[in-house]
Amino acid sequence: MPLAREAVELLVQAARAWYFEGNQHGLRDREWMALRFLGRANRFSRTPSALAGFIGSTRATASQIVKTLESRSFLVRKPSHEDKRSVVLHVTAQGEKCLSQHDPINHVVNAVTALGTEECIRLRDSLREILNHLDAAHQRLDASICRDCMFLAERSPGIGPAAAKGRATAEFMCRLYRAPVSLEETELLCTSFERTRDRPKIKAHLDRARVASQG
Ligand code: SF4
Structure with missing residues (x-):
């Protein structure tokens, strides 16, 4: 098997950690994806529309996910400092705790950490380079x-x-x-x-x- 294909197929197997049926610790895979994104997004991107763009959903689906995360006390909305008509989504301390304890990608993060710093940097840079190629091809x-x-x-x-x-x-x-x-x-x-x-x-x-x- 060509080396590149073998590497990509391994990546697809790793992706089973974050794409799954049903739920883990009460959240579906897209809800985890949203919580993870909002936990690391800057103040300009913690909005329902930016979230919809990131997870590749409609605004309605993103709003439903926000409501689910709010109902679990993982998220709160606050008025934006920049534009009072807009809201900014904030991950609560409870949401951060849930991410650090139960995020389904934590096992993968631990396995990558075990590779050591230099290998981690190489992997990060290679993945970023691959994403850059994909983005150039799809212009996004x-x-x-x-x-x-x-x-x-x-x-x-x-x-x-x-x-x-x-x-x-x-x-x-x-x-x-x-x-x-x-x-x-x-x-x-x-x-x-x-x-x-x-x-x-x-x-x-x-x-x-x-x-x-x-x-
Ligand atoms: S557009 Fe976003 S990523 Fe670019 S400099 Fe501004 S805040 Fe940073």
């Missing part, structure tokens, strides 16, 4: 992170009213939403992501800042 991308997005811009230090008053400012700016983005937020998923292939300067800066914040 469900969601990705700010650090690879063409709309992310570095903020000049000391600019803005907060800096004038000596307060810390967000390190980055989203040029699409015209809003500040903190270093932590650059690791969150966004459904408005647009790929850019030529961001060596910002990437190097992000890697340095990330290492500094961790250590």
